Amino acid sequence: MNKDNNNEASKPKLTPVSALGEFGLIGHLTNRHVLQHPESVKGIGDDAAVLQPTVGKQTLISTDMLVEGIHFDLMYTPLKHLGYKSVVVNLSDIYAMNGIPKQITVSIALSSRFTVEALEELYDGIYTACRLYDIDLIGGDTTSSNKGLIISITAIGEADADKVVYRNTAKVGDHLFVTGDLGGAYLGLQLLEREKSLYLDNPNTKPEIAQHEYPVQRQLRPEARKDIIEILADKQIVPTAMIDVSDGLSSELLHICKQSQVGCQIYEENLPIHPKTFALSQEFKLAPTTCALNGGEDYELLFSVSPSDYRKLEGIHGIASIGKVVAAEAGTKLYVSGGKSYDLVAQGWQHL
Ligand code: ADP
Ligand code: MG
Numbered sequence: 001m002n003k004d005n006n007n008e009a010s011k012p013k014l015t016p017v018s019a020l021g022e023f024g025l026i027g028h029l030t031n032r033h034v035l036q037h038p039e040s041v042k043g044i045g046d047d048a049a050v051l052q053p054t055v056g057k058q059t060l061i062s063t064d065m066l067v068e069g070i071h072f073d074l075m076y077t078p079l080k081h082l083g084y085k086s087v088v089v090n091l092s093d094i095y096a097m098n099g100i101p102k103q104i105t106v107s108i109a110l111s112s113r114f115t116v117e118a119l120e121e122l123y124d125g126i127y128t129a130c131r132l133y134d135i136d137l138i139g140g141d142t143t144s145s146n147k148g149l150i151i152s153i154t155a156i157g158e159a160d161a162d163k164v165v166y167r168n169t170a171k172v173g174d175h176l177f178v179t180g181d182l183g184g185a186y187l188g189l190q191l192l193e194r195e196k197s198l199y200l201d202n203p204n205t206k207p208e209i210a211q212h213e214y215p216v217q218r219q220l221r222p223e224a225r226k227d228i229i230e231i232l233a234d235k236q237i238v239p240t241a242m243i244d245v246s247d248g249l250s251s252e253l254l255h256i257c258k259q260s261q262v263g264c265q266i267y268e269e270n271l272p273i274h275p276k277t278f279a280l281s282q283e284f285k286l287a288p289t290t291c292a293l294n295g296g297e298d299y300e301l302l303f304s305v306s307p308s309d310y311r312k313l314e315g316i317h318g319i320a321s322i323g324k325v326v327a328a329e330a331g332t333k334l335y336v337s338g339g340k341s342y343d344l345v346a347q348g349w350q351h352l
Pocket of ligand 1: 043045046047049107108137140
């Protein structure tokens, strides 16, 4: 448990933000960033950032806002991981359009309980993600909040106009694929929540998360599938439709099917579930299939490809063929062993 995240008194040498002031703080947090991309003409330091779009490309823009107490809990989320995850979830949306993210802006609202050192940790995570995904931090905004921390990140990317992939273009007969494995982030969250309430009941409790490192890491430090977008480009495959799995596979399948006016048939036995995720689902007495279908925050990619591209994907590690796109009249169904089928339902993450 990271109760010290929000407990200034117990840490030595903590600097209140007021000691630096708004401009001092922004300078302190952002002075080490060097722009990498020729498209980033001007970053932090003027009234607006300036970008030079690449000829022939279209620009992709996506924003997400994360609110303390709604989207994250600083009791078990290290600020460095939070910074990293805040960036990654935005990049995931750009990859889900088959684009390459190049820049981000970061806006934060913070209460006075956050110190300069806490914000350094947050920006450490932000910069680590920028380095690993080759992203320029080009601006943002900083303001105060009455309570808690709010982070809003905008990601900007680009793609060839004819290679942008939408949700509404899946065709009957296409094959459905999902990357990586599902349900881990949801079970990681269940475990962290359980350990938090045990700790609150008795602060001497030692958290039992060591043997569940995989699902916990899926929750706290997810990755966006840059690698898959590169593989698809390499193999000259443009998916017919694509979406990232942030709210759960069922919910994302229903988005693609509704917007494309098609149905789908997916097979329970084909759903990729990591053995460590499976083991934790047993501990919580939750059906692993339900966690895979309705758990959120895996940030994998769900995509459809035309039958002519199906062969090209065979044998690629980390991509599971889960079913097919069918006519809308056939519905959106999960087939389980024995041939029985169930309608997919969108549970997703209901924050609102
Ligand atoms: P303005 O008053 O024009 O909004 P600011 O003083 O808010 O300008 O910001 C000064 C510069 O610092 C701008 O380039 C802005 O994009 C950048 N900036 C402000 N806050 C952040 C932040 N939290 N992270 C990164 N860049 C920031
Ligand atoms: Mg401003």
